[in-house]
Amino acid sequence: MPNGNVIRGARVGSAPMRPDERHQPAPRQDVTYWCRNDHRVDIRIAADVEPPPLWDCPRCGLPAGRDAQNPPGRVRAEPYKSHLAYVKERRTAEEGEALLAEALAALRRRRGE
Numbered sequence: 001m002p003n004g005n006v007i008r009g010a011r012v013g014s015a016p017m018r019p020d021e022r023h024q025p026a027p028r029q030d031v032t033y034w035c036r037n038d039h040r041v042d043i044r045i046a047a048d049v050e051p052p053p054l055w056d057c058p059r060c061g062l063p064a065g066r067d068a069q070n071p072p073g074r075v076r077a078e079p080y081k082s083h084l085a086y087v088k089e090r091r092t093a094e095e096g097e098a099l100l101a102e103a104l105a106a107l108r109r110r111r112g113e
């Protein structure tokens with residue numbers, strides 16, 4: 001019997017995480033990063049968290065650092081790739097088809113078809 005656990009964690013009707021009953025916004029800090037292409041990246045994170053030293057620039061994908069005068073160099077030679085591109089790198093189209101067929105079979109079993 002094939003493993004039917006291809007699709008995880010997507011229970012129909014599962015409730016979203018409930019915010020605190022008495023909702024108080026957690027303290028935040030604004031952090032600015034600069035990439036080598038002079039893109040400014042502003043992020044907002046929890047105040048009690050140490051900002052990560054690097055942040056991927058959302059515009060060009062290069063790593064951005066806290067020091068505007070000295071942005072980090074390219075740490076990886078690859079250009080920016082989408083999540084899908086990484087998935088395609090890890091799995092062939094055939095593997096994708098097999099996973100899809102497996103997931104559909106599991107779905108049909110659950111529906112009693």
Ligand SMILES: [Zn+2]
Pocket residue numbers: 035036037038039057058059060061062
């Ligand atoms: Zn950039």
